[in-house]
Amino acid sequence: xxxxxxxxxxxxxxxxxxxxxxxxxxxxxxxxxxxxxxxxxxxxxxxxxxxxxxxxxxxxxxxxxxxxxxxxxxxxxxxxxxxxxxxxxxxxxxxxxxxxxxxxxxxxxxxxxxxxxxxxxxxxxxxxxxxxxxxxxxxxxxxxxxxxxxxxxxxxxxxxxxxxxxxxxxxxxxxxxxxxxxxxxxxxxxxxxxxxxxxxxxxxxxxxxxxxxxxxxxxxxx
Amino acid sequence: xxxxxxxxxxxxxxxxxxxxxxxxxxxxxxxxxxxxxxxxxxxxxxxxxxxxxxxxxxxxxxxxxxxxxxxxxxxxxxxxxxxxxxxxxxxxxxxxxxxxxxxxxxxxxxxxxxxxxxxxxxxxxxxxxxxxxxxxxxxxxxxxxxxxxxxxxxxxxxxxxxxxxxxxxxxxxxxxxxxxxxxxxxxxxxxxxxxxxxxxxxxxxxxxxxxxxxxxxxxxxxxxxxxxxxxxxxxxxxxxxxxxxxxxxxxxxxxxxxxxxxxxxxxxxxxxxxxxxxxxxxxxxxxxxxxxxxxxxxxxxxxxxxxxxxxxxxxxxxxxxxxxxxxxxxxxxxxxxxxxxxxxxxxxxxxxxxxxxxxxxxxxxxxxxxxxxxxxxxxxxxxxxxxxxxxxxxxxxxxxxxxxxxxxxxxxxxx
Amino acid sequence: xxxxxxxxxxxxxxxxxxxxxxxxxxxxxxxxxxxxxxxxxxxxxxxxxxxxxxxxxxxxxxxxxxxxxxxxxxxxxxxxxxxxxxxxxxxxxxxxxxxxxxxxxxxxxxxxxxxxxxxxxxxxxxxxxxxxxxxxxxxxxxxxxxxxxxxxxxxxxxxxxxxxxxxxxxxxxxxxxxxxxxxxxxxxxxxxxxxxxxxxxxxxxxxxxxxxxxxxxxxxxxxxxxxxxxxxxxxxxxxxxxxxxxxxxxxxxxxxxxxxxxxxxxxxxxxxx
Numbered sequence: 049x050x051x052x053x054x055x056x057x058x059x060x061x062x063x064x065x066x067x068x069x070x071x072x073x074x075x076x077x078x079x080x081x082x083x084x085x086x087x088x089x090x091x092x093x094x095x096x097x098x099x100x101x102x103x104x105x106x107x108x109x110x111x112x113x114x115x116x117x118x119x120x121x122x123x124x125x126x127x128x129x130x131x132x133x134x135x136x137x138x139x140x141x142x143x144x145x146x147x148x149x150x151x152x153x154x155x156x157x158x159x160x161x162x163x164x165x166x167x168x169x170x171x172x173x174x175x176x177x178x179x180x181x182x183x184x185x186x187x188x189x190x191x192x193x194x195x196x197x198x199x200x201x202x203x204x205x206x207x208x209x210x211x212x213x214x215x216x217x218x219x220x221x222x223x224x225x226x227x228x229x230x231x232x233x234x235x236x237x238x239x240x241x242x243x244x245x246x247x248x249x250x251x252x253x254x255x256x257x258x259x260x261x262x263x264x265x266x267x268x269x270x
Numbered sequence: 271x272x273x274x275x276x277x278x279x280x281x282x283x284x285x286x287x288x289x290x291x292x293x294x295x296x297x298x299x300x301x302x303x304x305x306x307x308x309x310x311x312x313x314x315x316x317x318x319x320x321x322x323x324x325x326x327x328x329x330x331x332x333x334x335x336x337x338x339x340x341x342x343x344x345x346x347x348x349x350x351x352x353x354x355x356x357x358x359x360x361x362x363x364x365x366x367x368x369x370x371x372x373x374x375x376x377x378x379x380x381x382x383x384x385x386x387x388x389x390x391x392x393x394x395x396x397x398x399x400x401x402x403x404x405x406x407x408x409x410x411x412x413x414x415x416x417x418x419x420x421x422x423x424x425x426x427x428x429x430x431x432x433x434x435x436x437x438x439x440x441x442x443x444x445x446x447x448x449x450x451x452x453x454x455x456x457x458x459x460x461x462x463x464x465x466x467x468x469x470x471x472x473x474x475x476x477x478x479x480x481x482x483x484x485x486x487x488x489x490x491x492x493x494x495x496x497x498x499x500x501x502x503x504x505x506x507x508x509x510x511x512x513x514x515x516x517x518x519x520x521x522x523x524x525x526x527x528x529x530x531x532x533x534x535x536x537x538x539x540x541x542x543x544x545x546x547x548x549x550x551x552x553x554x555x556x557x558x559x560x561x562x563x564x565x566x567x568x569x570x571x572x573x574x575x576x577x578x579x580x581x582x583x584x585x586x587x588x589x590x591x592x593x594x595x596x597x598x599x600x601x602x603x604x605x606x607x608x609x610x611x612x613x614x615x616x617x618x619x620x621x622x623x624x625x626x627x628x629x630x631x632x633x634x635x636x637x638x639x640x641x642x643x644x645x646x647x648x649x650x651x652x653x654x655x656x657x658x659x660x661x662x663x664x665x666x667x668x669x670x671x672x673x674x675x676x677x678x679x680x681x682x683x684x685x
Numbered sequence: 686x687x688x689x690x691x692x693x694x695x696x697x698x699x700x701x702x703x704x705x706x707x708x709x710x711x712x713x714x715x716x717x718x719x720x721x722x723x724x725x726x727x728x729x730x731x732x733x734x735x736x737x738x739x740x741x742x743x744x745x746x747x748x749x750x751x752x753x754x755x756x757x758x759x760x761x762x763x764x765x766x767x768x769x770x771x772x773x774x775x776x777x778x779x780x781x782x783x784x785x786x787x788x789x790x791x792x793x794x795x796x797x798x799x800x801x802x803x804x805x806x807x808x809x810x811x812x813x814x815x816x817x818x819x820x821x822x823x824x825x826x827x828x829x830x831x832x833x834x835x836x837x838x839x840x841x842x843x844x845x846x847x848x849x850x851x852x853x854x855x856x857x858x859x860x861x862x863x864x865x866x867x868x869x870x871x872x873x874x875x876x877x878x879x880x881x882x883x884x885x886x887x888x889x890x891x892x893x894x895x896x897x898x899x900x901x902x903x904x905x906x907x908x909x910x911x912x913x914x915x916x917x918x919x920x921x922x923x924x925x926x927x928x929x930x931x932x933x934x935x936x937x938x939x940x941x942x943x944x945x946x947x948x949x950x951x952x953x954x955x956x957x958x
Contacts, residue, residue, distance in 0.1 A: 050956040057955065123914060125941050125953040262943035497764060568801035572864070574762065576814040577791030577871060586813070587803065 060118050061128070064111060064135050065190065068142070071107040072186035074100065075142050076179060078149035079245065083175040085156045086238055087168060097153035104146035111139035127259070134259035138189065141248050141255075145182060148241040148248075155234045165231070166217060171238060174210035177203065178242050181249040185256060194260040197253040201265060207246035214239045319660055326658025329446040329459050329651075330417035331409040332383060332435065336370040336391070338402045345399060355392040364388040371410060375440065378431055382416035386460055390448070409444055411459050414651055416441075423650045449658065453626050454640065458651025461644070463662050465626040469539055469619075469634030470608065470666065472627060476543020477550055477607050478600075484547075485554030485603075486589075486596055492555070493562040494584050513552035517606075520549045521616030529617060536618045537633040545613050550603035557599020561592040593681045601674040605667060611638040637663045708776070710735045710875060710905040711756060711793075716770035718751055718760065725751050728770070729931045731924055733875070735905040738897060740916035740937065742909075743926035744957060749909045752926070753877050756907065757793040758786050774875070791818055794868030798880040800860035802852035802867070807844050810852040810863060811835065814871040830870055838866035839896050858889025865896065869904075876900065878908040882915065894919050913953050917941050925949045 052058050078097050085094040115136045118124060124132055181200050188196035215236065222232045257265050343361050345354050367388040371380035387410040394408065395401050418424025419432040420441060435441035452462025496502045524545030535541050565588050573583040614620070620639055627634035635643070637659065644656040709732035718726035726748045733739050733756075741749040751760070758779060760766040772779050779789055791814070803810050811831045814820075821827040831848070835841040840862045844855070852863055861881055868876055878897075882890040897906060897919050910916050916923050917937060924934040925948070933940065933949045944950045951957045 050951060052955045053957065054955060125913065125917075126944055126950050128954045129942065566801075568797065568799060569803065571759070571762075571795075571797060572801040572803065572867075575757065575759065575790055575795035575797070576867060577787050577789075578813075578817055579787045582817055586817075591804065 054122075057118075057122050057124075057128075060114065060122065061131065064114050064118070064132070067107055067111045067114065068135055068139055069186065069190065071104060071111065071139060071142050071146075072182065072189075074104050074107070075146040075149065076183055076186075078104070078146050078153070079175060079179045079182065082149045082153040082156075083172055083179075083242075085153055086159070086235075087172055089156065089159070091157055094153040094156035098150050101146060101150040104143050108139045108143035111135060115139075127262075130259045130262060134189075134255040137255050138252050141251050142182075142186075145245050145248050148245050152238050152241050155238055158234050159231045161228065161231065165221070165228075165235065168235070170210065170214050170217070171235070171242070174207060174214065174239065175242050177206050177210065178246045178249065181207070181246055182252075185249050185252045188253065189256045189259075192256075192260045194257045194265075197256040197260070198265050200253040201250045204246050204250045207243055211239055211243040319657060319664070322654065323657030323659075323661040325443075326654035326656070326661075327446055327449055328443040329449075330412045330420050331442060331444045332371070332375060332379070332412055333407050333440045333442070334367075334371050334374045334383075334410050335405050335407045336367065337405040338395070339404055341366050343395075343402055345396065345402075351393070351396050354396045355389065358392045358395065359388070363392055367391055367408075367410065375435065379435055382413045382428070382431070384411045384413050384457070384459055386457075387411045412441070414457050414459050414649060417459055418650050421650060449655075450662070453624050454622060454635070454643075455624060458647070458649050458655055461652070461655055463637070463640065463655075463659050465623055466635050466637045466640035466659070467662065467666070468626045469623070470636040472539035472630055472634060473542045473546065473636055474604065474608060474670075476540055476630060477546040478604065480544060480547035481550040481554055481603065482600055485551045485600075486558055488551075489555045489558030489562060489596070490584055490589070493559050494580070494588065509552050509555050513556055515549075516612075517549055517610050518612040518616065520545055521613030523548060524613060524617040535631055537621045537623070537635070538631045539627060539634050540630040541617055542614050542619050542634075542636065543630075545617055546607040546610060549610070549613065550607045553603035553606070554596070554599050557602070558592070558596045561595025561599070562588060564595060565591045590681065594678045597674055597678040597681070601671055601678075604670060604674075608667060608670065609638050609663070611642050614639055615642075637666065706734050706736055709733060710775065711907075712771075712773045712776075713752075713756075714771045714773075716752070716755060716768065716772060718748070718755060719767040719769070720763070721765040725929055726755070727929045729926075729929075731931060731934055733905050733907055734922075735874075736902055737921040738901050738906045738908060738919055739922045739924065740908050740910055740920035741924050741926060742911075742913060742916045742952075743932075744952065745911075746928075747926040748929040749924075749926045750879055753879055753907060753909050756875070756877055757790050757795055759790075759795065761786060791871045792873055793875040793877060794871065794873035795877045795879065796861070796864050796868055796881050799884050800857060800864050802855070802860050802863050804851065804853055806849045807835075807852050807855075807863065808848040810867050811870045814867060818871055820871065834866040834870040837869050837900070838862045839892065839899075840866055856889070858885050858892060861885060861889070861893060862896065865893075869900075873904060875905045875907070878906065880909055880911060883911060890915070913941070925952065927952070 078100065081093055082097045084090065085097065115132050118132055122128075181203050184196060185200045188194075188200065218232050218236050218239070222229050225232075254264050257263075343358060343363065343366075346357050348354055348357075368380060368383070371383045374380075375383075390411060391408050412420075415425055415428055416432060419428035420436065420443075432441060449462050450467070451464050452460065453465030455461045492502065492505065496505075524541065528541050528544055529536065532541065569587050569591065570583055573587045574580075578586065614636060619635055620643065621633055621635065622643070623633050623635045641656055641659045641663065644652045644659060647653075711733040713732075714730045716726060716729045717724060729748075729752060731739075741753060743749045754760045755768050755772060756779075760768060768780060774789070774793065778784070803813065805813070808831055811834050812827050815827060815830050821830055832841060832845075835844065840859060843859065844850070844863075852860065855863060861884075865876070865881075882893050885893065894915065897908065900906060901921075908916070908919060910919075920937045922934065923937045923940045925932045925940065925944075925946070927948055933944060933946045935945075940949065941953060944953065
């Protein structure tokens with residue numbers, strides 16, 4: 049892509065992208081660590097995730113401020129304008145992804161008797177798909193690639209399928225072992241959060257598509 | 271100069287600053303000196319003119335009392351002064367005047383009374399008929415010989431007479447209002463500038479009427495309509511050169527062309543005017559073109575865009591804005607034409623003309639020509655008249671310029 | 686020729702939409718302009734409708750002003766200029782030999798970059814056009830035309846008590862509105878504006894932009910502008926010129942949010958040059 053005649057404009061855009069990349073990295077880390085903590089019961093790790101969440105909030109606020117500044121001072125047009133609007137929305141969505149990861153981490157202490165839960169093996173797999181979606185969509189953002197974005201959106205049905213199966217599994221487990229209901233409920237919430245993370249990743253993918261092409265992907269079943 | 275030592279004001283800087291101020295002062299002083307020098311020269315010239323010329327507005331007269339009541343003169347009831355004067359002449363007024371002069375001054379003195387002096391008496395009587403009743407002292411113009419003797423030149427033999435008459439108080443220099451009303455004459459006491467003045471006015475009118483419209487229209491055409499090609503370049507160069515051509519050449523042209531076409535009008539203002547118009551036109555065209563060029567194209571664009579035709583653009587917008595500049599050029603051209611002698615010499619406007627021209631086709635002479643002719647004369651009286659004529663010429667020039675400047679300021683618009 | 690390559694919002698093509706509009710006021714087809722041997726405009730085709738304000742944008746020297754001046758034959762004043770192609774006003778070719786240029790310029794008015802009021806009174810500035818075209822019988826009618834034009838230009842309240850003052854004594858913004866009123870006074874059908882606000886401060890500019898919005902629909906307005914923000918604010922259709930070519934023409938909102946041509950995008954995002 050050709051550079052802007054006013055180099056400072058390019059620097060501003062680069063900074064915003066950098067912030068989003070940083071934000072995305074922290075969100076991915078939070079997902080990975082919170083899932084590991086759920087499986088291993090590592091409360092130390094969980095606390096790390098929770099304590100790191102304000103950093104994501106701060107980064108999102110910084111992206112907001114920078115985007116508003118660029119809108120006011122640079123009067124971006126066409127693809128620059130779409131990029132800034134997308135960056136604004138993506139920052140918000142990624143911050144929420146981070147919140148879900150924090151939420152998962154918070155539930156680590158409330159689960160007892162880990163060995164007895166079969167879904168505990170499914171969760172990491174589901175989480176990995178969601179985490180990959182987040183990773184890939186942020187890569188697509190960096191590359192301004194609408195095709196990868198579309199592909200990420202299609203992957204969401206896998207996450208949904210995972211969620212359905214884990215849900216059934218946990219419900220039947222709860223029926224058979226009423227003593228485990230509270231722990232199983234926590235795991236339900238965890239699965240729910242991962243499913244939400246997948247949904248948010250598709251939101252990001254839609255914004256990436258809009259920034260690159262100027263329209264939303266309309267023909268994907270979701 | 272501040273007391274605080276700042277880093278920039280090093281000694282070298284101070285020295286350079288001093289040099290710069292000194293250079294500026296020198297330049298200003300030089301300019302002022304030039305202006306003062308010019309003013310001094312101007313004052314000297316004008317002063318010289320005035321001192322020499324003021325005498326030209328006077329002439330030597332003898333005061334002689336004449337008792338008209340004894341003479342039984344009558345004036346016909348006619349409006350025409352010339353008829354009344356002739357009537358007085360036929361009734362013997364010249365002899366009466368001579369008789370009264372002999373009585374008052376003696377034979378010698380009376381002999382020095384100008385033979386045409388009675389005309390002034392007649393004119394006075396015609397203007398004020400009450401003079402026919404009673405005695406009145408008339409100022410009789412003297413002969414040129416007595417006037418010269420009175421001034422200290424001329425015949426030595428007349429000096430004692432002049433001295434005696436002056437001591438008696440009857441011989442003096444009086445203000446000559448008639449100088450501006452009379453025409454040229456062989457006798458400097460009787461000479462006047464009006465003939466030449468009227469000739470100049472008539473010639474200038476012809477020049478203006480010919481040069482101004484032709485020059486302005488030519489300038490408009492060359493600037494607004496003419497295509498820019500080699501032919502128009504040649505025309506532009508030719509006009510610029512014409513403006514620099516010595517004026518005497520135009521006289522040759524006038525001689526060759528106008529006098530062959532109109533052989534009967536040798537000394538007429540119309541021929542002189544045409545010749546001077548040829549000379550003035552290039553000046554008007556050049557200054558007109560510059561004035562038209564100076565009108566900003568945005569005015570033309572604005573007028574065109576509103577649907578004005580090219581002619582309307584030129585006459586409603588360009589010309590009014592260019593008019594001050596055009597008038598300036600016209601002033602310069604006309605002033606030059608007013609003072610021209612050489613071309614008129616060649617076309618023969620150097621005749622001795624003793625009556626003012628009635629129309630454009632009568633014999634006439636112009637002010638600078640009259641000055642030239644008088645300056646050739648040896649009579650002392652004409653020397654003073656020459657300077658007086660120069661003053662009249664300068665005043666005429668001033669009035670003309672004043673009128674044009676007034677017109678220019680009136681039309682000046684700010685854009 | 687890229688006239689109908691863009692799409693209106695909602696997927697309708699400009700062609701389909703054109704049927705919903707009235708016939709174009711000005712229709713240019715294959716227009717090329719030469720200065721001597723040099724080609725300044727290359728095969729430009731574009732339609733101008735009365736319902737829209739059309740903006741011409743593009744870098745310096747791209748030909749937008751040159752093309753604008755072909756629409757009222759102001760290029761005729763330049764001896765070396767030559768125009769090929771067809772330009773029609775209400776279906777009539779304005780370059781055919783029977784067309785009276787003076788009349789054409791009364792129908793297609795022009796406002797210039799630097800305000801150029803005549804060095805006459807405000808009243809005379811406005812009255813001059815109607816007078817030479819014989820649009821008013823008598824002084825009362827002329828007064829009415831002057832008042833109406835000044836009101837439409839949003840200047841009446843400011844100058845109604847000093848109509849005899851010189852037109853050049855007004856401020857820059859007022860002078861430009863005076864020039865617009867002057868153009869309106871001859872009852873044109875089209876108003877061409879060549880960078881009308883580039884010599885004005887932001888407040889005067891805003892007033893003129895508001896005026897353009899008010900005049901929209903009554904006159905077909907074409908505005909050449911260096912400022913993309915102004916084109917975005919003021920117009921409904923935008924044409925991007927580059928090196929004498931018409932690169933893209935479409936809805937203003939499309940041009941500025943999602944242009945089809947890379948050259949257009951590069952220019953409006955500041956990547957040009």
